[in-house]
Amino acid sequence: MCWFSWLFTLWASSAPSLLLLGLVGRQPGLKVGLQGVQTVTCSRWGPPSDESLFQDGDVIIGGLFNLHYQTPAIDHDYTQQPHYKPCTGLEYPPLQCMYAMIFALEEINHNTTLLPGVKLGYHIFDYCGRPPWAPQATLSLAGGNSNTCNLTDDSDGQPVPLIIGASSTVTAEILARILGPLSVPLISYLASCPCLSNRVQYRNFFRTIPSDFYQVQAIAQLAIRFSWTWIGAVIENQNYGHTAIKIFQEETQGAGVCLAFIEILTRETIVSDARRAALTIQASTPRVILVFAWYTDVRELFLQLVKINVTDRQFVASESWSTSGDIIQDPETRKVASGVLGVAIRSSTIPGFENYLRALHPFHHASDGFLREFWEVEFGCSPASLSACSGAESLEKVQNVFTDVSQLRVSYNVYLAVYAAAHALHSLLSCPNRDRPAGNRSTCSSPKHIRPTELLQHLNNVNFTTPQGETFYFQDGDIPAQYDLVNWQNTPEGTLKLVLVGRVDGFDIHLNESLIQWNTGSSQVSTSVCSETCPAGTRKSNRKGEPVCCFDCIPCAEGEISNTTGSLHCDQCPLEFWSNENRTACVPRHLDFLSFNETLGITLTTAAVSGAVMTTAVFVVFLRYSQTPVVRANNSELSFLLLVSLKLCFLCSLVFIGRPSVWSCRFQQAAFGISFVLCVSCLQVKTIVVLAAFRSARPGAEALIKWFGPGQQRGSVCLLTCVQIIICAVWLSLSPPVPKHDLGFHGSKVTLECSMASLVGFSLVLGYIGLLAFTCLILAFLARKLPDNFNEAKLITFSMLIFCAVWVAFVPAYISSPGKYTVAVEIFAILASSYALLFCIFAPKCFIILLRPEKNTKKHLMSR
Incomplete structure (x- = not known):
């Protein structure tokens, strides 16, 4: 055989x-x-x-x-046996x-x-x-x-x-x-x-x-639990090592755990393999090293690490060496082995076993060659040779791995x-x-x-x-998985001791982290990462050509957050929210509108109030000098009505400032549209009156002026204004502007504005104002050269040119302006056109009334 x-x-x-x-x-x-x-x-x-x-x-x-x-x-040269x-x-x-x-x-x-x-x-x-x-x-x-x-x-x-x-x-x-x-x-x-x-x-x-699957799964859970994402591995060149590392990689897949290297130890070439593995550990950056190997191979690895003074690594042990007394008690390997955390075969006691071991003696077991060899190694004498033992040798007080039954x-x-x-x-x-x-006992077995x-x-x-x-x-030849979690800790005497820090029951880990002493000698968990965990507010960005656990941390963009460490991506905030300064939380967007408290609001309010005050002042001057030729020559009734409409134009701009509400959104556009139509209607009627007055001076045209008497003038203004009122009423009743949060503006602010539910209504309002203004401009242009020392048509022409230019420029500016600046553009157009009308039409008259009274005579006005 x-x-x-x-x-x-x-x-x-x-x-x-x-x-x-x-x-x-x-x-x-x-x-x-x-x-x-x-x-x-x-x-x-x-x-x-x-x-x-x-x-x-x-x-x-x-x-x-x-x-x-x-x-x-x-x-193995195969030339001889x-x-x-x-x-x-x-x-x-x-x-x-x-x-x-x-x-x-x-x-x-x-x-x-x-x-x-x-x-x-x-x-x-x-x-x-x-x-x-x-x-x-x-x-x-x-x-x-x-x-x-x-x-x-x-x-x-x-x-x-x-x-x-x-x-x-x-x-x-x-x-x-x-x-x-x-x-x-x-x-x-x-x-x-x-x-x-x-x-x-x-x-x-x-x-x-138990099957290795359970111990490897427990080690994988420990790596994930302690955030060890950059790990080295040393395995034996057998199924035990290769299978273990394969299971570990499968269990940590998707958890961001990478293996920086895998060194293989072969029993036949253990010295050279251990030396190579030690040099790899020394040159690599992982601080945590997994070792799946037989304890004798690990002992050689540790000896090689001691030679090159590598003592700052945290080792994680498999059950094959996690309780090895040879390594724990070796004064050399202690320098490397401090802090080892490992999975160990469950510990138990065997009553009477220690007494049995200590009672062993070669004289009582003459055929036991193994005991004789142990005796020679332990006591230096051979019971069966010339160097005979005295017989007094005993294991009663011997303390070594063989007699240690504290953790079987x-x-x-x-x-x-x-x-x-x-x-x-x-x-x-x-x-x-x-x-x-015997014939009836055929089914029974004998020893x-x-x-x-x-x-x-x-x-x-x-x-x-x-x-x-x-x-x-047995469960199909296996037993239920139960392990101890052990830790190698330093003692005051400078030795290492094995401390139980937890247990494994199947897939469940019960660990008391406060009991663990790491290789640093403290209770602070050892770290082993290729890249530090990205803080909240940043995301991981993998480095090209490197493992997934080696990455850079990129700050989240505006409007995006990451509220956990190690986030793979940033999350977009909801529309009504925005990221805070640290990009760690979504906060409600700041409500933004043109308010009376900000600089722009104060400036526009001041301009509007100033315009209204100046208009009132002109009204008072005209009222004070209402009987003078300058006032009477230019249709004083329409002039007063024009001043009132200009004042309304200035004041309506104030409705656009402040927090929009349902009624303010409706009132501001109606007030704007009606005020400007009233203003432009007065100018148009004044221009028509000038033209009619000069045309009536021609032979056969005396009756023309009768059609533009005071009653007709008032009626014309009312008629033209009523058209705008009807447009506004229909618009506001069918599809009025409503307050709305403008979320389209990309930023930390959400604009509260009056949303135009119907652009058709707003276009009709602006279009009607533009039609009247253009008609007035044409009429005033035709009357600009009529013989008169003080021809008001020239002033109306110039004011209408400015008015039309402002509102033509308003359209593209209004469309392209973001947020509250849309409202500011509209207020600016209202104020600019109102100031143009006020200064162009009334400033020259006030100049004559207040500073050149000698020209405020009928003779001067009638002269050519």
Whole structure:
């Protein structure tokens, strides 16, 4: 059989074909025939360790542990057969796990309710942590041949119905495929790859450690919780590392978490790989480093980091090394390992286990080569050599990783695996008709003839309560996910201690952040970002060609906000709101209108009031000198009416200033339209009167003046004004202007204005004023050269030119002006045209009346 192990040293992958090998091991004739081959080949091709541990019993439980770490170099030049030397470097944690298995078996053997009358034995192999070396021991156990490759021959050749072991995913995959065709159950205490949950491929595989999916998902939640967006990763070059980092990337996708680098450690080249990874960590910017690797590889990595003095990184540990006493107690690695936060296999206690360990002694276990080797390492003496021990050596006061049972994790998993196997055997061997004749007991199994297929069925249905009071069961070969969250903290003595800071139940994390001591030595959470989180009021802008967690922070534009840190985009404020100065909140827009309190409003109000006052003053002057020729010669009644209309024009502009309301919006346009029509009508009638007066002086035209007497003049003004009144009434009744918030103006202010619901009405009002003004201009232009020393038509012509120019310019200015400046443009046009009429028509007359009274005579006015 041993020559088949040579295939695995070159790498025998999956092994459905090894069913034949299993069958060979079960056929005595072939088995004997292979013994000669075994003797020759195993001396050169054997496993690295030449020791096993055997205890006879009614049922033998197989065990596989990687008790040694320092593997020998292998020559793969294929020119000759490589020779394996014994593996060295005894590891204390796996040794404790092995004795946890033995302790559990002895505890069950003393139990009167579990497997009564059945003694459990064991056969334990060391495969040195090398997956290619595990199949030989496995096949030896499954085939019942223990005398292979120089192993001690203490067993009777009975095949084991169940194997506890495989501390790595790769080994577990190989062994599960080998044992699958034989239906031999394999219970792993440390193989955690999610791939092993596939019951189609690994129907005979069970484990007492949760799937890695849960621990990686917990680590991903921690990274998101602490806002670690720029992380480095170091993984082992096996399924454990590659699967873990893949799950981590999937779980953090979309959360802005990036991996700056991924360094891979290979067991065969660990020193050079660890040195390379250490240099990468030193040169990179991430402050948080995830490590998914075996604790011996992590120890080498930390030693390399110490050499280059990199002690300021925050490490996040997987369960494979988060509780490693070798690293915690090493004075060198402490410099790097301070503050480690990790996911750990749940801790529990095994009553009586510490006393059992401390009572171990080689003199009482003469066949236990592993214990002898431990004794040599711990006490420096060999119980079986010339450097004999005194016999006084004892583990009672020894404090090391082996005797430390304060937080049993992997060892407790082994303990659970043994109890799961025992309960499955108990269920299988519990036969209610065992006392009947043999012919009626065909369906019952005996300890010496256990069929693995039947044991496999019972193992699937295991459900029991452990001696510690915990309920244990398998869910398709897995157990419910439970982890501890641990933190490596400094002590006053300068050492590190393991502190429990939380736990993981399935997908839920319960963490007490106040208990955590980070690598800085404080309780302040370590930061690890490529770019600092964008504050509120800004958004992320990814840098071209760089990971998504490397970005710039761009301030939000006006009218946009981001009220959270790390926002990917800015949100547009609603129409009636605007962003504040910091771009962190939408605030109501400032209500903007032309008010009496602002500079522009005060200026226009002053101009309007001044115009009204000057118009009143002119009215008083004309009233005081109403009998003088200048006043009487220019139709004093129309002059007074014109002054009243001008005053109304000045005053109507005040209605446009202030907060718009329903009535002010209606009144301002009506007052504006009617006042200006009244004003222009007076001018038009005055111009017609001048023309009629001069035309009546011609022969045969005396009756013309009769048609433009005082009554006709008043009637004409009223008629022309009534037309505008009718237009305004219809407009305001059908579709009047209403107050409205103008949100179209892009800014922090919202303009409250009178919205023209009907531009047709407003156009008719302006158009009618323009028609009268244009007609008046034409008439005045025709009368400008009539013989008169004081021809008023000239003044009307000039004033109408200014009037028309102002209102022609008003239209484009009104359309293009924003917000409240639209109202200001209209008020300016009203005031400008009113002042033009006031000064052009009445200023010359007031000048004569007040400053040149000698010209205010009939003789002077009649002269040519």
